[in-house]
Amino acid sequence: MVARNLKLLIFASLLIWITITLLVTFTPSSDEKTTETNSDLLKVFTNSTEVKVTKIETVSSSSVSKEIDSTYSDILDAQINKKYCEIESKNGCRFLFAYCLPEQETSSNRHFITYTRIARKLNRTMVLTNVGQSRIRSDRMLPFSFYYDIDALRKNFPDVKFITQEDFRKWTKERHNKPGVVHARIERLEPKNTADLVKPDLKVLKDMRKFDFKFNNSTSFLQLNVGDYGSWASGKGNKKMLRFLINTLNSKKTEEVMLIVHDRKTLFKIKDPIPYAKHLVNAAEKIINGLGEYIAIHWRMEGGEVALMPKCTEQLVTYLKDLTSKTGINNIYFATDYPLSQRPQSDTFHKLSNKHHQAVKMLNSSFYLNTWVSTHSLDYLKEYTALSGPLEDELIGGGLQGILDKLVLIKGSYFISGPKGCCRTVSKYTRRVADERKKLIGKGVKRIKNIVDRWKI
Numbered sequence: 001m002v003a004r005n006l007k008l009l010i011f012a013s014l015l016i017w018i019t020i021t022l023l024v025t026f027t028p029s030s031d032e033k034t035t036e037t038n039s040d041l042l043k044v045f046t047n048s049t050e051v052k053v054t055k056i057e058t059v060s061s062s063s064v065s066k067e068i069d070s071t072y073s074d075i076l077d078a079q080i081n082k083k084y085c086e087i088e089s090k091n092g093c094r095f096l097f098a099y100c101l102p103e104q105e106t107s108s109n110r111h112f113i114t115y116t117r118i119a120r121k122l123n124r125t126m127v128l129t130n131v132g133q134s135r136i137r138s139d140r141m142l143p144f145s146f147y148y149d150i151d152a153l154r155k156n157f158p159d160v161k162f163i164t165q166e167d168f169r170k171w172t173k174e175r176h177n178k179p180g181v182v183h184a185r186i187e188r189l190e191p192k193n194t195a196d197l198v199k200p201d202l203k204v205l206k207d208m209r210k211f212d213f214k215f216n217n218s219t220s221f222l223q224l225n226v227g228d229y230g231s232w233a234s235g236k237g238n239k240k241m242l243r244f245l246i247n248t249l250n251s252k253k254t255e256e257v258m259l260i261v262h263d264r265k266t267l268f269k270i271k272d273p274i275p276y277a278k279h280l281v282n283a284a285e286k287i288i289n290g291l292g293e294y295i296a297i298h299w300r301m302e303g304g305e306v307a308l309m310p311k312c313t314e315q316l317v318t319y320l321k322d323l324t325s326k327t328g329i330n331n332i333y334f335a336t337d338y339p340l341s342q343r344p345q346s347d348t349f350h351k352l353s354n355k356h357h358q359a360v361k362m363l364n365s366s367f368y369l370n371t372w373v374s375t376h377s378l379d380y381l382k383e384y385t386a387l388s389g390p391l392e393d394e395l396i397g398g399g400l401q402g403i404l405d406k407l408v409l410i411k412g413s414y415f416i417s418g419p420k421g422c423c424r425t426v427s428k429y430t431r432r433v434a435d436e437r438k439k440l441i442g443k444g445v446k447r448i449k450n451i452v453d454r455w456k457i
Helices: 002-025 038-046 054-061 063-085 105-122 150-156 165-174 202-210 235-250 278-291 306-327 354-366 379-383 385-396 400-410 428-442
Strands: 095-098 125-128 162-164 181-187 194-197 220-225 257-262 295-299 332-336 414-417
Touching (some): 095 105, 105 125, 105 235, 105 428, 125 165, 162 165, 220 235, 278 400, 295 306, 295 400, 295 428, 332 400, 379 385, 400 428, 414 428
Parallel strands (some): 095 125, 095 257, 181 220, 181 257, 295 332, 295 414
Antiparallel strands (some): 194 220
16 A cells, blocks of 8 residues: 555656646747647647657656656665565665585584574574475475474574575565675685685576576675685684685675575584474474384495495394393384485485395394384375475485484484494484484483494494
8 A cells, every 4th residue: 555655646746747847848938929828738748739749758758767767666675675674675685595505404404504693793684595305405395494493593593584585585576676696605715715706607597597686797706715624613713714704795785685605614613403393303202202212223324335235234133132132122213324215315325236225125124123114204294285296305315304313313212323334434414413312311311321332343
């Protein structure tokens, strides 16, 4: 209603201005007749006399029209900004969009917190990037809330505003004056703490087609060189690097959208990751309560020696028989990157062989293995019919189930992982589980009997 009234007001003002201009333009000179009837003036509008109206048309259709269109667009954009970022100004919105976070979920979770800290320093609203198949990336189809607890994130960052990727996309589409963009890429290159203007990244332009940004010759593509990781991983070097990043990025504060990306290394030390979505926590608790005491196994076969897989299983079977005999715990929960559905649970696990199949078949024949598939713990997702397509793709590979496994592994009575040669031993996923178990032991949780043990070959 406000926009309609403003439009009518502007239109009425334009008519008054044109009428006054006509009266001034067509007033006779001193050596002409000083009388002019209303009918004579009407002839001007109907082109029934030889009086030229080019000047009138030029004024109304060019500079004045553009000025009024621009003013009107600014007014509408201010209202659109208020709708999406709570600030009524034509330049009121400032967003940070980490559109392609590196690594899989355990690491990208922490990378997202890094960028949230940067958004806080820059006083920008943080876009909640889409998720899917264990990634946080704008080209994925599931909303951020499907992996993470947004309320808990807001509680941890009460001074940061957040917006979903979908609402952010709508904002770019609704804007009359399309938002300007700066793109920043953080690289571990020398000389450190320097910035370069680089050529536009065509892949970025392609990835951003679903949004409506203003890319033109004045769009800046920055490369921020922070040097070797060892020089800024901690201490004064890290503080100096952060100061360089914030000062450089703040120099581009006039641009409404900042697109940002970096390589694999975490820019700052992160104490706690983003808490997971309540629906995943509830699904995990259902498994945990159903199993009671259980032995939790994580076997990430990727990175293990293929020829050793059968021997690894033999030794794991021996280890489990001994552990179940000593503890009286017979329930086993098995988490792995081996394909429990159609594809491996990790999108970096590409070299499956008969040795892998043989190893899992041997383990299955020795123990009943509870998994996210056998427990039907994610069947409730069928209720989300609006996301049936993306969810079908998600459950074929990894992502939601990797988070579910992690939550169940953390609460196991015993946690077992593989030895060198059988798996990738340097795993952030395994370390995250172990870290959380250590915290629970520190809190006095009696059901947790160890942090992590490995069977031997």
